[in-house]
Amino acid sequence: MDKGKEGKLIKRFLVYGLVQGVGFRPFVHSLAVRLGVEGNVCNLGGIVEIIAKAPEEVLSRFLLELKNDKDKDYEIHGVEEEELKEEELSKENLNEGFVIKASASSLHTFSLTPDIGLCDKCAKEVLDEKNRRYRHPFISCAACGPRYTILKQTPYDRQTTVMQEFPMCEECGEEYTSPGERRFHAETISCKACGPQLFWKAAKSKNLCGSIESGKEENAFQNAVAVLRDGGIVAVKGIGGYHYVCSPFLPETVKRLRLLKGREKKPFALCFPDINMVKEYAEVTQEEERLLLSKAKPIVLLYEKKRKIADEVSGESIYLGTFLPYTPIQLLLTRMLGPLIMTSANDSGKPIIKEEKEIFEVGSEYLDGILYHDRKILRSVDDSVVKVTMGKPQIIRRSRGYVPFPILMEGQGPDIFCAGGDLKAAFCFYKEGRAVVSQYFGDLEEYDILKEYENSFVDLKELLGIAPMLAVCDLHPGYFSSEFARRLKLPLLQVQHHHAHIASVMAEHRLKGKVLGIAFDGTGYGPDGNVWGGEFLVCEGGDFTRIGHLRYTSLIGGDASLKDAKKLALCYLLQEGLETSLPDERTAVIRAALKSGTNTYLTSSMGRLFDGVSALLGICKENRYEAEAAIMLEQEARKALINGIEPACLQFAVTKDEEMYLLDPAPVLKELVRLKEYEKKEALALGFHYAVAEAILTLCKEVKRKENINDIALSGGVFGNTLLLEKVTMLLEEEGFSVYRNEAVPPGDGCISLGQTFIGLERAAKGQLS
Amino acid sequence: MHIDMSYGSGGKQTTSLINEVFVKHFSNPTLEKMEDSAVLTVKEKIAFTTDSFVVTPMFFKGGDIGKVAVCGTVNDLLMMGANPKYLTTGFIIEEGADLNELERIAASMAMTAKEAGVQIVAGDTKVIEGKGGIYINTSGIGEIEKEGISISSCKEGDVILLSGNLGEHHAAIMSHRMEIENDIKSDCAPLKEIVLNLIAAGIDIHCMRDVTRGGLATVLNEVSSSSACKVVIEEKALPVSPQVEGFCDILGLDPLYMANEGKLIAVVPKADADKALQVMKASKYGENAAIIGKIENGTKVIMATPFGGNRVIDVLYGEGLPRIC
Numbered sequence A: 001m002d003k004g005k006e007g008k009l010i011k012r013f014l015v016y017g018l019v020q021g022v023g024f025r026p027f028v029h030s031l032a033v034r035l036g037v038e039g040n041v042c043n044l045g046g047i048v049e050i051i052a053k054a055p056e057e058v059l060s061r062f063l064l065e066l067k068n069d070k071d072k073d074y075e076i077h078g079v080e081e082e083e084l085k086e087e088e089l090s091k092e093n094l095n096e097g098f099v100i101k102a103s104a105s106s107l108h109t110f111s112l113t114p115d116i117g118l119c120d121k122c123a124k125e126v127l128d129e130k131n132r133r134y135r136h137p138f139i140s141c142a143a144c145g146p147r148y149t150i151l152k153q154t155p156y157d158r159q160t161t162v163m164q165e166f167p168m169c170e171e172c173g174e175e176y177t178s179p180g181e182r183r184f185h186a187e188t189i190s191c192k193a194c195g196p197q198l199f200w201k202a203a204k205s206k207n208l209c210g211s212i213e214s215g216k217e218e219n220a221f222q223n224a225v226a227v228l229r230d231g232g233i234v235a236v237k238g239i240g241g242y243h244y245v246c247s248p249f250l251p252e253t254v255k256r257l258r259l260l261k262g263r264e265k266k267p268f269a270l271c272f273p274d275i276n277m278v279k280e281y282a283e284v285t286q287e288e289e290r291l292l293l294s295k296a297k298p299i300v301l302l303y304e305k306k307r308k309i310a311d312e313v314s315g316e317s318i319y320l321g322t323f324l325p326y327t328p329i330q331l332l333l334t335r336m337l338g339p340l341i342m343t344s345a346n347d348s349g350k351p352i353i354k355e356e357k358e359i360f361e362v363g364s365e366y367l368d369g370i371l372y373h374d375r376k377i378l379r380s381v382d383d384s385v386v387k388v389t390m391g392k393p394q395i396i397r398r399s400r401g402y403v404p405f406p407i408l409m410e411g412q413g414p415d416i417f418c419a420g421g422d423l424k425a426a427f428c429f430y431k432e433g434r435a436v437v438s439q440y441f442g443d444l445e446e447y448d449i450l451k452e453y454e455n456s457f458v459d460l461k462e463l464l465g466i467a468p469m470l471a472v473c474d475l476h477p478g479y480f481s482s483e484f485a486r487r488l489k490l491p492l493l494q495v496q497h498h499h500a501h502i503a504s505v506m507a508e509h510r511l512k513g514k515v516l517g518i519a520f521d522g523t524g525y526g527p528d529g530n531v532w533g534g535e536f537l538v539c540e541g542g543d544f545t546r547i548g549h550l551r552y553t554s555l556i557g558g559d560a561s562l563k564d565a566k567k568l569a570l571c572y573l574l575q576e577g578l579e580t581s582l583p584d585e586r587t588a589v590i591r592a593a594l595k596s597g598t599n600t601y602l603t604s605s606m607g608r609l610f611d612g613v614s615a616l617l618g619i620c621k622e623n624r625y626e627a628e629a630a631i632m633l634e635q636e637a638r639k640a641l642i643n644g645i646e647p648a649c650l651q652f653a654v655t656k657d658e659e660m661y662l663l664d665p666a667p668v669l670k671e672l673v674r675l676k677e678y679e680k681k682e683a684l685a686l687g688f689h690y691a692v693a694e695a696i697l698t699l700c701k702e703v704k705r706k707e708n709i710n711d712i713a714l715s716g717g718v719f720g721n722t723l724l725l726e727k728v729t730m731l732l733e734e735e736g737f738s739v740y741r742n743e744a745v746p747p748g749d750g751c752i753s754l755g756q757t758f759i760g761l762e763r764a765a766k767g768q769l770s
Numbered sequence B: 001m002h003i004d005m006s007y008g009s010g011g012k013q014t015t016s017l018i019n020e021v022f023v024k025h026f027s028n029p030t031l032e033k034m035e036d037s038a039v040l041t042v043k044e045k046i047a048f049t050t051d052s053f054v055v056t057p058m059f060f061k062g063g064d065i066g067k068v069a070v071c072g073t074v075n076d077l078l079m080m081g082a083n084p085k086y087l088t089t090g091f092i093i094e095e096g097a098d099l100n101e102l103e104r105i106a107a108s109m110a111m112t113a114k115e116a117g118v119q120i121v122a123g124d125t126k127v128i129e130g131k132g133g134i135y136i137n138t139s140g141i142g143e144i145e146k147e148g149i150s151i152s153s154c155k156e157g158d159v160i161l162l163s164g165n166l167g168e169h170h171a172a173i174m175s176h177r178m179e180i181e182n183d184i185k186s187d188c189a190p191l192k193e194i195v196l197n198l199i200a201a202g203i204d205i206h207c208m209r210d211v212t213r214g215g216l217a218t219v220l221n222e223v224s225s226s227s228a229c230k231v232v233i234e235e236k237a238l239p240v241s242p243q244v245e246g247f248c249d250i251l252g253l254d255p256l257y258m259a260n261e262g263k264l265i266a267v268v269p270k271a272d273a274d275k276a277l278q279v280m281k282a283s284k285y286g287e288n289a290a291i292i293g294k295i296e297n298g299t300k301v302i303m304a305t306p307f308g309g310n311r312v313i314d315v316l317y318g319e320g321l322p323r324i325c
Ligand SMILES: [Fe+3]
Pocket: A497, A501, A521, A522, A523, A524, A716, A717, A748, A749, B325
């Protein structure tokens, strides 16, 4: 440690999170001055750099106060610190006292802020009868309100957002220009007099509440409340698009909502008026509470307490998707009506609706009215979904509130575009050490979603001022994202899907040297022409070697077959000659198809094995929504844990064929077939999870012995399984491994574009681009 | 009896093979002259095409390689608005091929040619070493009845008709290969009646294509790229027989990508669409015809699904390969 002449340390802090446009740097400045810290603070494009010079204890106090300020408007997601020597400081970093440095102009344009949920102060004002913004549906301040979804171009300013259409009244103008006011330079400032207006449109077919065609503000609001009270469904304009809103207590209403949205079976999320009410419906840990209250206001998946809502909302799921109001309208509605279902307004296979002309065209008999306003939404951005695993957040869908936070990358490279994958598609732009992963789009096979993806490419490219010199895409020959990347006519790098999964973890945790990556998911194209999905990859820099995988099994092809978990189970069983244990009239045809290789493919997919086991145990025979069979299998296993049921003893065979380790599921399947006659399925489900975890451990120990690799990276949708992730992590950590997983991006395919960015940068740095 | 290399020597065995099998079945005045080439009289503008046929199995429910060999070329001529008149055929026979099977194939070709109103006016046979396989080439000439039919002539607003159920040939062949019993028959058929009736009815056909290898998805993608347009089809409008649908469900097959040997699409102006549908339905092999979609400005092939989605229909990139993760 170099304490310098005066016993002072110099540290560089890189602060991530919501630290821009929320008064963070002035706060840092005043704190530094108060504590007598010398140095400076500078915005580096969504990430704030602080150079701080002070005695060690002062620096720790500085950091502590920075992180713990209760009344803050900013939100720190992470701080990296590094000690510097005096000589490492450049001239401009060597000033007396503490200054706020101007940010580099190129990074300025790159620094965009996500949409910020309604803050506590605004929430208080909007409910305060004496406040002049009492019940103003568009209340916001310098620390909250829409950002990304209303921004036309950088820099962020009233004139560059859709708020430009609403000239400030005198009073608002006063607040806007008064330093020290909560709304000093709050670009979204407005009041009832000058802000956007709320409107109501009753569905033509309905006569609920006296067929008021439209009305302003309170009228509009009261109409919506009346319809919702009557058990109706209302489309409500939000931040990244419209929600369909209705009561979660009325089974018939929820059934109508399912008809309105298409034949969806997925659980719906609920918006609660406050955290205390959430706790009446679900278990909430400290970390979950923090997430619910965080500025992003994501949907947090919680364990439901004794059910109070209609079964139609979330079916057999033990999770309840919950969130707190992030718009004033949501707050006002839930305050009056209690928890409400709020689910994105769109047909399956379409992006979330953001424009009036689209929502007016819905014309479904199940939609009773529309609560809309005249503030435009420029980008469709879905709600984000998060859950907590082992005390840390795990992002399931990264969108509103997180996008476009940059992820800091090590090393420098040219501007890069990474196309991501085709399902849960999200692309990524890289520039000057920052990776900006786009909002979630969905399945690119859907034309409207592909269009949205293509348009957003242009939109974000311009907004961020990026001129990509390199495109990176998946290796899959049929991906629409890859086809899009090819059309850009840039040098193109194709990256294997599971390599990208692992690289995303390496990017997040800055992993160096050899990493053993375990990528378990549903499907990814392998360079051997088979479908990978249960992979052990040794990764280093931008390269990988496949050293092991789940043994190949032949499955029946076609995307539709993947929904049919029972068919998948039959394929696994036929392979082992165990098919009689699962009677099905299709067995003969499936046997013939597998034997003759008719429309079949070889796969090492772990996700498919979970589906198959779920169906084999009679837990779930059909995926009515993505990964339903696997989720139900996990739930069954969790029941065993809760009820103290011993797991069945199951074991994969781990063999080595030439240089490749193989996890053979045959012994597991045989035991499951034998035991399912008399063992509880909870015990079998738990035993299966443990067998997968043990197999991972066995293989990791083997690789450690041979190659001395201690860093393990876990990625892929299968690790969205909390029970498995916890067990694997525990086993590995007990053996002294360092275990890393996705935290800033989802473990599912939402991480692919970040992994592609990492590999693109590594390859570019080594001049390995073909 | 099996064919051995001596049948290809050019000697007595060859002559008897030609006479006993081919001339016997294909008999017509031009062929019987046994000249070095056929001398034909045709109208001014002709269509001329060739295709080779390699089908395993050679016999299947609803047809055989001989029937496919005639229908394939006849239908290709028809798709250009030509009335098929003459075919030539070449056989490459591997030694070990069964003579009776060869004769069954020839008889089937003759019968199909008769139905399609074409004469087989020249032929050739070679015998090679191998495992008893039979490969057939046919070339054909047709007289143009309607000009200007082209894959690149589709216009915005045009309507797309499909002449019948999808996937039957493919499903029949697969059933055979998998050795499973079912009622699925190949749709292999000459489409002469449908096409000539459409032309006779004065339908302004912009484009026609037979839906063969790669299935409807492939044909529609060809339309989209050649005519620089967007093709929009309705999933629920696609005719598929219940048997084929059940078969596809189990095997994870998509009828959109399955081969047919007796189906066509016709792209016609909107004003002619209903009439064209009536004509198709009244024609042999067109009973299940349907209007399946339309041409719009733009790119890509899009299928509207019953639940409000719009799937992008790409060309096939690999059998069975899933995208879903
Ligand atoms: Fe994946």
